[in-house]
Amino acid sequence: MSVAPPKVLLAMHVNGADVECAFSPSKTLLEVVREDLGLTGTKHGCEMGHCGACTVLVDGVPVLSCLELAVEAEGREVTTVEGLARGAEMHPVQAAFAECGAAQCGYCTPGFLMSAAALLDGADGRTLTQPEIAEALAGNLCRCTGYTKIIEAVALANGRMAEQSRG
Amino acid sequence: MAERDLRTVSTATNPDIDAAGFTVDSAVSSIAIAAPATPAGKPEGFSVVGKSTPKVNAFAAVTGAAIFADDVVLPRMLHGKLLRSTKPHARLIKVDCSRALELPGVVAVATGADIPVRYGILPSSPDETVLAYDTVRYVGDPIAAVVADDELTAEEALDLIDVTYEPLPSIMTIDAALRDDLPQIHANPRRTNNVHKEVHLEFGDMGAGFADADRIFEDEYFFEGNTHAPMEEHSVVAAFGADSKLTIWASTQTPHYLHRIAAQVLEMPASRIRVIAPPVGGGFGGKTEPFAHELAAAYLSCKTGRPVKITLTRQEVFYAHRGRHPVKMRIKTGVKRDGTITACHLQTWLDGGAYGSYGVATTYYTGALSTVTYKIPAYKFDGCRVFTNKPPCGPKRGHGTTQPRFAFECHLDAIADALGIDAAEYRKRIAVDPHSTTVNGLRITSCGLRECIDAAAMRTDYAAKRARKQKGKGIGIAASTYLCGAGLPIYWNEMPHSGAIVKVDRGGGVTVYCGTSECGQGSEHMLAAIVAETLGIDVMDVRVCSGDTDLTPVDLGSYSSRVTFMAGNAARQAAARVRSQIADVAAAKLGIAVDRVGFALRRVFDVDKPENAINFLEAAQATEAKLGTIAGVGSYAPPPGIAGDFKGSGVGPSPAYSYSACVAEVDVDLETGAVTVEKITLAHDVGRAINPDSVEGQIEGGVYMGLGEALMEEQIFRAGEHKIPNLLDYKTPTILDMPPVESIIIETDDAEGPFGAKEAGQGPLNPVIPAIANAVADAIGARVYSTPVTPEKVLKALDAASGGVLRLRKPAPPATPREPVAP
Numbered sequence A: 001m002s003v004a005p006p007k008v009l010l011a012m013h014v015n016g017a018d019v020e021c022a023f024s025p026s027k028t029l030l031e032v033v034r035e036d037l038g039l040t041g042t043k044h045g046c047e048m049g050h051c052g053a054c055t056v057l058v059d060g061v062p063v064l065s066c067l068e069l070a071v072e073a074e075g076r077e078v079t080t081v082e083g084l085a086r087g088a089e090m091h092p093v094q095a096a097f098a099e100c101g102a103a104q105c106g107y108c109t110p111g112f113l114m115s116a117a118a119l120l121d122g123a124d125g126r127t128l129t130q131p132e133i134a135e136a137l138a139g140n141l142c143r144c145t146g147y148t149k150i151i152e153a154v155a156l157a158n159g160r161m162a163e164q165s166r167g
Numbered sequence B: 001m002a003e004r005d006l007r008t009v010s011t012a013t014n015p016d017i018d019a020a021g022f023t024v025d026s027a028v029s030s031i032a033i034a035a036p037a038t039p040a041g042k043p044e045g046f047s048v049v050g051k052s053t054p055k056v057n058a059f060a061a062v063t064g065a066a067i068f069a070d071d072v073v074l075p076r077m078l079h080g081k082l083l084r085s086t087k088p089h090a091r092l093i094k095v096d097c098s099r100a101l102e103l104p105g106v107v108a109v110a111t112g113a114d115i116p117v118r119y120g121i122l123p124s125s126p127d128e129t130v131l132a133y134d135t136v137r138y139v140g141d142p143i144a145a146v147v148a149d150d151e152l153t154a155e156e157a158l159d160l161i162d163v164t165y166e167p168l169p170s171i172m173t174i175d176a177a178l179r180d181d182l183p184q185i186h187a188n189p190r191r192t193n194n195v196h197k198e199v200h201l202e203f204g205d206m207g208a209g210f211a212d213a214d215r216i217f218e219d220e221y222f223f224e225g226n227t228h229a230p231m232e233e234h235s236v237v238a239a240f241g242a243d244s245k246l247t248i249w250a251s252t253q254t255p256h257y258l259h260r261i262a263a264q265v266l267e268m269p270a271s272r273i274r275v276i277a278p279p280v281g282g283g284f285g286g287k288t289e290p291f292a293h294e295l296a297a298a299y300l301s302c303k304t305g306r307p308v309k310i311t312l313t314r315q316e317v318f319y320a321h322r323g324r325h326p327v328k329m330r331i332k333t334g335v336k337r338d339g340t341i342t343a344c345h346l347q348t349w350l351d352g353g354a355y356g357s358y359g360v361a362t363t364y365y366t367g368a369l370s371t372v373t374y375k376i377p378a379y380k381f382d383g384c385r386v387f388t389n390k391p392p393c394g395p396k397r398g399h400g401t402t403q404p405r406f407a408f409e410c411h412l413d414a415i416a417d418a419l420g421i422d423a424a425e426y427r428k429r430i431a432v433d434p435h436s437t438t439v440n441g442l443r444i445t446s447c448g449l450r451e452c453i454d455a456a457a458m459r460t461d462y463a464a465k466r467a468r469k470q471k472g473k474g475i476g477i478a479a480s481t482y483l484c485g486a487g488l489p490i491y492w493n494e495m496p497h498s499g500a501i502v503k504v505d506r507g508g509g510v511t512v513y514c515g516t517s518e519c520g521q522g523s524e525h526m527l528a529a530i531v532a533e534t535l536g537i538d539v540m541d542v543r544v545c546s547g548d549t550d551l552t553p554v555d556l557g558s559y560s561s562r563v564t565f566m567a568g569n570a571a572r573q574a575a576a577r578v579r580s581q582i583a584d585v586a587a588a589k590l591g592i593a594v595d596r597v598g599f600a601l602r603r604v605f606d607v608d609k610p611e612n613a614i615n616f617l618e619a620a621q622a623t624e625a626k627l628g629t630i631a632g633v634g635s636y637a638p639p640p641g642i643a644g645d646f647k648g649s650g651v652g653p654s655p656a657y658s659y660s661a662c663v664a665e666v667d668v669d670l671e672t673g674a675v676t677v678e679k680i681t682l683a684h685d686v687g688r689a690i691n692p693d694s695v696e697g698q699i700e701g702g703v704y705m706g707l708g709e710a711l712m713e714e715q716i717f718r719a720g721e722h723k724i725p726n727l728l729d730y731k732t733p734t735i736l737d738m739p740p741v742e743s744i745i746i747e748t749d750d751a752e753g754p755f756g757a758k759e760a761g762q763g764p765l766n767p768v769i770p771a772i773a774n775a776v777a778d779a780i781g782a783r784v785y786s787t788p789v790t791p792e793k794v795l796k797a798l799d800a801a802s803g804g805v806l807r808l809r810k811p812a813p814p815a816t817p818r819e820p821v822a823p
């Protein structure tokens, strides 16, 4: 039994798959992703829109899933960190994070990866400047790394993706 | 596999090594001074240690596969919430949960009387109960716990608990805590005030020291409290089974201490409790002791027979705290004309908050390491920790040494200025020597302090920049030292501080079992690298099983920068025992003496004739056929004789010390007082870098955290309440605030460290704060005597330096511009 309002059934597109999910309409996208869809890769550090740990992509745009009601995601494409890789192959930004040591405790990492992936995928092979990278990640907090290796990793992924797009 | 590779590792692996074994170089990497690449007992040289490869646990981190405590979900799991005090100090008259229990979905509640056992992380201050039962001591002090079918219901139920308080006067400052006319936060018939702990130590001849001095300098400083704010909010899942065994998954840096105290508080045999530390989403000292939510979840799981999860909100994390103590400090130092220190007297007053936590140790730490950086022949230390009605303070990265390091390094700059000696040169002149003993009996072994100062100063062109004296531009230097693990455990026992088991399976895979907790510092990779190096296999061939009190031997935990040194040595010993079993069998197969057997690149070979080799798998299988199951155990305890012989000598000794020097370059806006840090250069003596990228990561993280403490982070209170318990108002540096960081690694190859390694987790933070403060002083020609160095304080300091005519419209205070200090 619960004090929550009765559940609604919603059709969603999550990480490229159609899913149906029943949840209380007062739940945030963060809660539904973690608790009802079992995608615990998305983290929370405040649930008030302050830290960026809960960043997911909705139609390719980074959003703070703790501030978004899940019902608003109906019919839209939601991507979480679990959906970044293409099959067994990691997204270049994931590989770069591992290589550069950009994840220490790794708790902020999914949020950073989503912000960075949106930036990189939108760059279309263009080389990004350091201020552009920093600006795009300014809403994500990390207490471990000092951000240095995170910027390095995003720049590395950007370089590799640019190279790929040139063929 | 290429023969060439084998030959490369069978000689020196590091091309930078010159004939003397040391060289300064570094276009290619951050290692400025490299230790010799062929260590004793390792004739084949290094093939893993010293290489920057992705951490073994990086892949789980970047795919979202890592399971943190709050990601653990069990069937029939209940969700819990804590009701917390809304009063800073009050007697609890009544806690009535009957209305809460009637709410549909609520399964059970607990109040203080249900779990009355007193405990404390230090056996000397058992002043906590899981839930308050007669007194609440800070806003946020837990009073009751509720479990329900879901989190929302549990939260709703909190509103239905009726609490009757009888408010008491609240004590919010050190000065108030020292008064005799206010109620005691913890009843103590031996005192009339709220002092928790006093320490008075004296070494050498203070009278003669000050009499010998040509000049005596005296300064007062204040370090504001701040908090760890790990990105992961603390979380626990506890599951009591039908077999009467309890399993606890907790975001903890110290699974062993949680294990001990859970047994004590729940009055259950420890043998029936299993504590698992999943990856911790940042700790920095904030998750090093058992918390109310962990013990309440365990109790309520036992009571309901169902798994219970409690995850703190961000606001609750600010209440859980155990962070940096606010400390007032007074330093008096006597020096000769050349700067030689003749005597030093340090006094500290620590604002401890509502409970003991690690505070007794913190009090000692504010005085214990002063002598490990610079030569001080006579030293007196008076420390005093008080209770206040605020969240309890405890250990944060640098534990109790960060505050006096700020004070002392600022004080040294003032002395150097007055004596007309360059600040970097001065520090080198008075630096401790390797292999020496301090006046308070601490043993120093390897020490790269002078090398750190030189490297940081050279790389920044420090001398020229310091000489320029351009208003608004500043450069500052500071140095520091830190432990490589506390020399004594926090509860007295004679057992090892760390244990490890290494096991080889028939497929050639190797598993290392060790009770460490991975909180982002890289302990998993460190263990894998040490085992891989010893057995000559790839780091990815090693699986790490850590932080599980049922499966792994005890490691005391991820605190005091002890893991690489202690768990690393335990793992090295365990792996060496496996190596020697395999070497015996392989020697017979290869037809050589056992001391010629080398291990590298998944091969076991003759170091004199590397082509005479078998692969590791073949060697392992031959060994299992001959000797049976292959496993080795290892343990580590610090050597005896590293501490002095006096009461209180248990805090400060360590098997080794790391050293750091930091140069900060700042720009200060003279109109607004805003400080922009333009660059931080930090040289760190890590002994040996097992994974240089990870060492750099720790340096960068330490610089970041130091920057936050220097310029913006402060845990402050208004009307008895935390003023800013959220991540927007509690300011931490964002990616846009972060200056470029240059990390310089200095290797001194510590004789007792695993492959020469020391620590990097905490040491690099300490010099950052005073380096920034010293750079600001250089830029504005005046000093800010407290942290954080805010624009407001910078303007005040400028104003005071100009005699009050420069800026402030209202008249400046005529006397001392500094913060008042407690008596």
Ligand code: FES
Binding pocket: A043, A044, A045, A046, A047, A048, A049, A050, A051, A052, A053, A054, A055, A064, A065, A066, A067
């Ligand atoms: S959890 Fe959403 S911004 Fe912090």
Ligand code: FES
Binding pocket: A102, A103, A104, A105, A106, A107, A108, A109, A141, A142, A143, A144, A145, B231, B281, B282, B520
């Ligand atoms: S890696 Fe720990 S918070 Fe970013």
